[in-house]
Amino acid sequence: MADSGGGVVEQHALSATTLQALADGYGGAEAVAELWRGQESRRLLLFKLAHDHLADTTDRRTALKAVFEAEDREPELVRAILVDPMVALWAAGIVRRAPRETVPLADIVRLNEIAVAAAMWAESDVETRGWSRNGWVSIPTIGRLPVSEQSGPVRLVVTKGLLSVDGLDRDLDDPGWQHARTVTVGDDTDVQLEDIDPCRDTFHIRAAERLSDSDFDVWRRALDAAWQILTQYCPERVLELSAGLHALVPFPEPENRTAHSATARDAIGVIGLDLPKDPAELAVTLIHEFQHSKLSSVLDVLDLYRPSDRLFFAPWRTDARPISGLLQGVYAFIAVADTWARLSAVPERFPRAQREFAESRAQVSEALDTLAGSDLLTSAGERFLTGMRGAVNRLNSIQLPTVAEAAAERLLADRRAAWQIANPAAS
Template identity: 30%
Template sequence: MSAAVPEGALRELGRTEGGAEALGLLVRDQHTRRLVLLRALLDAAADAPAALCPPAALARLRDDWALLEAAERTGRTAVRTVLLYPLAGPWAQRCLHGLIATGPAATAGPAPELAADLAHFSALAATAAIRARLPFRSRLTARGGLLVLPTLGALRTGRDEPVPVAVALDGDRLTLRQVDAAPVTVRLTTDGAAGSDGTAGGAGSGDPRWLPVLALPPVRPGAAPVPLDDIDPYRTAGTGVVRHGLSAATRLDARHRTAWARSWAGAEPLLRTGGPHRAEETATLLHCLVPLAPPPGSTPGGDGSAQCSGTRREAFGAVLTSRPATPAFFAATLVHELQHTKLAALAALTPLHHEDGAPRHFAPWRSDPRPFDGLLQGAYSHIALADYWQRLALGADRLAARDQAWAEHARTSEQVGAVLPVLAGSGALTQEGRVLVNEMISMYHRLADSPPPPGHRARAASYVRTARMIWRQRNAT
């Protein structure tokens, strides 16, 4: 058994649970990896050819790093909030990938994307200083009509071309001065918490040019508010959402903000009903929600039942999702996606299997063949969903809610049952992977102690049989 993960924590995680110790282990490891990544980025910039990272860009990176260090001496927690923000991960990965380019790319000069990515470090450093309440002055560049200060908000410039913006912090007053425009003043709360107006970081302004990052209330007392980030330029960069016809939501208007807040408020008690560990894992792991545009087939306002969601391994703590149709499905989305977050973080700590990446396996929730790792990820998230929906069904007072929950439970449970034999039969599971899968099997049998009504079970079994038949026809197996 790996010394990195105690067996008790591994068994908890195998049951799709995880107390404070197990979840804290995952969080600490991911945060350490982020800080190492940032250090590697600075080292890569120093070692990169001048064609990739010109002397002026390197000097600015070092100045920004010095500002970060000064801010950390003033407010370490505030700075870590910025550096460990989920969406800083995709940015750092992009920068590092660009800086270690080889071949012609290393001598042809920096691509515009890399230059913009490196310049974004200035915005991160400035935001860290703002959150730490360290007085400073800096000159940043707005791109694409926005100067984004990650986790806080953005200045809307009204111009697509790059625009210089002078940034200054004096006490709790942040001043943004765009060339040829009146300054914008942003007021900060004293502790950097979410403001009473629902802004993340408490950064609010009466000027309509300031677009604050919105914040949803904490899942439980003592937890942090959850940013609903429709501003960060890296929120979907590098993902496959475009290939699937999806995109990040544009700026949420007042109506959509209200709808998101209402759904979130309704989801919180359902997370508790779905198991006390569900609310706890959400409070511990969810640090950012990225609203996606409604998927194809939705109603124009995005109020239909169609929904899409996902996570990103390089953006630990972020869930990308269109707005679910009901609070019950909102809570289910969080349960589903946070299992991916947990399992990916666990696999980074200790290998779970040595299977290859060939897509060959049937998964009832997908139409395409899945690699073994994808099968494990899907089964893990679906067995958590089966548990969540079963608890909702057993605790529901209304007949319609109970019937819907049993239907969802029956479907997800049947889906898991179709793939568990493949997982259990793998000879490439590590010792840790074997413990994890065995706990999933035990959990599956415990769920069977409270079966759904026979009609739901029959329909779920038929659904999986049909899915398998169509999969075989489509994939010629």
Template identity: 30%
Template sequence: MSENLRTPLRHSVPWADFDAFAHGDGDGSGAELLSRTELSWRKLGLAALLRALATVPDPVGPLDPVDAAWRLLARVERYAPDVVARLLLHPPAGIWVSHTLRRARGSAGGDGPLWLDVGYLHALAAVAAIRAGVDFDIRIPVRAGAAVLPGLGYATVAPDSEYAEVRGDGNTVVVAAQASRVTVPRSGEASEGWQSPHELTAAAGESRLTIVLDDADPYRDMRQPKPPQPLRGSDVARWRRVLDDAWRLVAETQPERAVGLARVLTSITPLPAAERLRPLSASCDEAFGGIVASEPDDALQLAATLIHEYQHVKLGALLHLVRLHQGDRSRHLYAAWRDDPRPLGGVLQGCYAFVGITSFWRARRARAGPDVDRWLADFEFALWRRQLIRVLDQVSREPSLTELGRSFTGHLVRAVGSWRDDPVPAAVQSQTDAAADDHYGQWRAYHVRPSPDRVVALAEAWVSGAPAGDVDGCREETIHFDPSVRSLDARAVLMRLRVLDPGLFDALCKDPGDAGTFVAGAVAADVAYVRGDLPAARQGYVRLLAIDPGDPHAWLGLGLTMSASGDSVGGAIIRAPEVVRSLALAIARSGQSTDPVDLTEWLRRAC
């Protein structure tokens, strides 16, 4: 190719910025650094894509040659570099580069011919020319009747069109396909057949966040390309209201973090509302600046989501510059925010995100109002502080951490350790301790397998009436990933629901059989446990174990209930749930029936 975009720069991370990132911060100059480096990353990805396409026969189908789109983009870049930089940092553009590169190399499939993906380059070039006022004429692909110009909007054309012709003379831009002809309006204007992006701006004092609510870009959801799915006006209006309030909470609670967040996050791909108190969100290192998020319950939930995904976005960009661990993808680590065993890289990402979230809740406690607001801030802070201590302890001992990774993890450990002595009301601390033990215990019961020989020996001892002997020998364990596991946080969600929506919780108390309808994974005994009816909870869990002696949810519920009653037998379940479950299943396979409380008491004597 005769023309090239400017050569990507060499970048380095100053130690001061690395240390700030490693503390979970890096919101000032660090955010600017990451934006610059991600621009170079995008250029490198684009260069790799162009090299790959040069080896593919006819990669453009009915579109203009790749060279034509490239020359147009390079021509704009020569005298309007800021226009191209902004365009290349459009979050879906990163997903497009990676997706199309994999297709060009034959390592991924697609929903149509390759040229349909390649043509996004032509659409990028067209947008660059429009923003720079350059004359041009180029073809772009059409998906399901939508000719998308990334970041500008899309024209609705004949649904059976394969491509559209986009022409601009510096003043007027027209998108034409078959008999359809749509004029691209100037900013803020309306035009028949044209849909502009939903740009939301939230302000709090001097702090301002501008986000595009992206319902149009083919690569917006970080998976397979899809056509536009227009939001209703009422949905956009609600997002606008909630974002205004969420941004005020972020800016008031953590003004320094708000500075970096406003510099980095540029788009949200909206999803439908998720289950109450269980929001869905995601980000990707290939989509710097963009996140996917379900419609939030309220502003506080969205504030936490913004910080959560902002942390992921920062670390994803940092990992393009430094290596924190060797390439170990095996699933064997506990992540308190997930139901499945995770590889080290995923757990590091989660730790970083939850250090940011926990820091937010810690700061929020000083500003929260009385009663419900303060309870929620105390609960979330105490829960994630406890869980981060647990998870970071295992991460810091991982041998595949690099020297930088050990330094990074050490900073996180010290940041969380500095919060250890922050006082939390005793009642809240008791709830969060139970929630943390519950999730970890169920995870172990599902995914950890103790020594089979020792379990058999214990089962034989129980059947023969002998003492339990050495329980610790059972802890020679292996991880067995169970992909069916879901909703290990059900009792914690009920704890939140009891305070945040007492009307709904009272309704569940009257008809606890509906618990699973409102909180996936919850059972009637959980409602009794959370409301404090411990005898009813104990009876409920024992009944469940009579039906399924290997039910981890019921075993941990029984352990929590007995511990809350002051019965030390419950501690045996919480300390070794995988042993209790495996032993109960082994005894059941032998044809014996057993009372779970008696079995746990027998084990407790050996612990």
């Protein structure tokens, strides 16, 4: 299948060995890299479908011509743009909306801005229009510039890689730029900290506005502290994160200090979150959400369950969950329990870890049994369940004080009772 340019969008499948490794809760860097190759093809296909959904206008033809010309000059650089997380979110949004509703002009024009980014990276040419959003024009993977118009079209010209906006040259050293930013964690893992791209608002919580330099530094130091914890106590998780974590989207600090996090379904490897005060909690949050990315990547190429209207009790939620949500929760909380188990071995450094481990282990054990009894898993899903059960059995073999186990069981019973009252039809 042809991609947006001269390459090929491959068909992907998972080997039985890779599926088994992933079901066991980990998978390793090689398995994550295999999942990412599938995601790259998916994103290229999404980009093709997105521009095919747009009307055949002069703008569209100009943008595609510029992308193809840039791709001829710098294929790897342009491919990196087309599989960028924010470009993937744009493409998925177009594909989901275009057949059924009118797509805002600002979103249509995003294709032109992608072409501008390609021309800038490849040092080629294009003349087109971008769109001012609240006084900013945004160029994917590069950053955004202030413009005079608060909302409306903006003339963009790239000549041999140099950009002018409404007739004014805007060199990348221009102080008006707000550049896309990355955080380097560990030895050499770069993670985008996405706080300007207009496509980042894909979660149930609105993304934070541009971070100040001081706030950016707070995030950088917090991520470094969490990464150090994972490197010391969960090195296998760090290898996976290094292979597949691409971007973090900051959320505003919640008023009630209840932590929020989410995974971008249309851009695997993108996590939205507010910043926990505790680096251990941040470490666990990264692991939790990355598990969702891994499982979602598996589900893109393999059916693990049959769709159903039935709803189930998930101990970590107050609402009734479909089979898809139950499976995602079990997979994520196996990793949560495993991470707290490792940290609980150092109680003087992580005093809450033992309690958190006991609670998450009790929750995931019950939810796994619910999943097994659902009769909704495919044959591949049953194999995946067997792998997850092995991981849970290992967690259950870890000795905990009787008082910690009893407290966790009481909390689980209380949550089950409250859930049954709130969801009588599902129970």
